[in-house]
Amino acid sequence: MRRLTLDDLYRLATPSDPRIDPAGTAVAYTLTTSDRDGDATIAEIWLAAPGAEPRRLATGSAPRWSPDGSTLAFLKPVDGTPQLHLLPMSGGEPRVLTEAKLGAGAAVWSPDGARIAYSGPAGELDPNAPVVADRLDHKADGAGLLRGLTSQVFVVEVASGESRRLTSGAFHAGEPSWSPAGDHLVFAADIEKAADPAPGRPGTDGDLSVRGAIHRVGLDGGEPERLTGPELIATAAWYLGERLIVAGFREHPSGHTRLFELTGGETVEIETGLDRNVMTGAPGYPGATPALLGEDLLFCVRDRGYTHLVRLPAGSASAEPLEAGGQVVAGVSVAAGRVAHVAATPYSQGEVFLDGEQLTAYAPADVALFEATARRFTAPDGTEVEGFVLRDPELSGPGPLLLDIHGGPHNAWAPVFDGVHLYHQVLAAAGWTVLTLNPRASDGYGEAFYTAALGAWGLADTGDFLSPLDELVAEGVADPDRLAVTGYSYGGYMSCWLSTQTDRFRAVIPGGCVSDLTSMSGTSDAGLLLKRHELREELVKTSPLTYVSRVRTPTLILHGQNDDRCPVGQAEQWFAALREREVPVRLVRYPGGSHLFILNGRPSHRFDYNERIVQWLQQWVIDSQS
CATH class of the missing domain: 2.120.10.30 (TolB, C-terminal domain)
Structure with a gap:
């Protein structure tokens, strides 16, 4: 068995959108792969059934x-x-x-x-x-x-x-x-x-x-x-x-x-009896549309990073889990009293299941994956923050650590194999620890936690990131002189923000970044929504650009050229401000890339995104310390 490499991006096949036939005997689904030569994402219809090899039906x-x-x-x-x-x-x-x-x-x-x-x-x-x-x-x-x-x-x-x-x-x-x-x-x-x-x-x-x-x-x-x-x-x-x-x-x-x-x-x-967000499914957000199993209602909720399929019995006000734990469900259908679903697991980016029986095997068979370990950390105000530590279990002593911050801010990390952020596995194989955290505002921890950073980006959540780093340094897991931070969307915002609040990082890599909330509120396709319901007018106080004079950390900015959610001007502003101050900085723009290009963009762009992160960390965290 070998460890995963970035070239495995072109070997991954990911199922989605499962549809069980009316007789309940087979499941049709979309299978997505990447064509290196054509630099294109390929979508095909496949059919899987118990006791049979999946077969291709059509493009x-x-x-x-x-x-x-x-x-x-x-x-x-x-x-x-x-x-x-x-x-x-x-x-x-x-x-x-x-x-x-x-x-x-x-x-x-x-x-x-x-x-x-x-x-x-x-x-x-x-x-x-x-x-x-x-x-x-x-x-x-x-x-x-x-x-x-x-x-x-x-x-x-x-x-x-x-x-x-x-x-x-x-x-x-x-x-x-x-x-x-x-x-x-x-x-x-x-x-x-x-x-x-x-x-x-x-x-x-x-x-x-x-x-x-x-x-x-x-x-x-x-x-x-x-x-x-x-x-x-x-x-x-x-x-x-x-x-x-x-x-x-x-x-x-x-x-x-x-x-x-x-x-x-x-x-x-x-009434479901759950203080959890219902997940109906969207690009970058798992879940599925509700369905009926007999008279019982099936739907998806997020819980502590995972996305579960739950069942609400007829006449009940208390939902119960239906699928096995440890999965991120991203598609469900029901027919003839049977349930099909697609889910990611710690060992696969996605598989098709029928009544809990796995019908496919799309995980790379020759690759040994590192598994993340769940941890609970305590923020300065006593708030519990869950995180996941990805690290080679054979390592001992402190080593380099990358903090990766999810988007949203209402998304959430889960300890399953991530076919998008392949650099997590590549870095773990190179001796890194990768820390993913679900700070306040993350989904899966109740509505009070979900809304705890409204109007307080950077103000309420900074400690949610820095305190776990302190704990891992104190435990001898992380080397305080070899820390780095990256993130996408809100994670890109927070990467910029943290570089204005501390000099502990040796490298910063904001992707799809947000640097100036004032200009973003007028240029993003969701600007007014964010301003009124998420940021709540605290635009200057919570903008990284307000404090850019404090930044000294080498910064790599990765941004889709056609991003209308976090417009590319956000990256340009941050790049210009750092360059003017002679901070080591590089801006990489991906032509044609929308905000979700790291999920569904050109394979060459997705490969490049992963590769540049690894190279920047090597240059500024490893080589610069030699």
């Missing part, structure tokens, strides 16, 4: 079974635009179903299998036309300038391919869900009209506040009917049997996501 993603299991719908690009395809499971080639000018979205089958609904882009796209904005939400990370495009609900006839658009307006419709009778669809959107729109302006002000409601639209289209009230910020809805389940926030978006049920015209919160 594409987002598999969805027809109600009778005879056909598998999936997305595949046609001339660079995603279109729905139909694969007959009895044999034969896939049929292209849609010819959507701007592309289709994931298929949502009607109960009778005669139609497919999806949420997809709508509007007229002229890349050379002037971009006129009357609202703040005129751009989105990953998509860039929206140029008036919105997401709307479409329905396509399976037999003929005839497509029609059901919704229109200055709003973005979320993925739809069919009613049990198949006579209407529900979706989440902010369609609330402004009380007094200015002449010539769009009739909504949703860009100035966080809102969302569930709406219903019939198959003939028309004005959607609002189903939920202003007391709920709804983010998604699903018909599960006869039940209409809604995910959202109570009144403001600063706390946990909760589940609600819409019944008899009233929205009632579903």
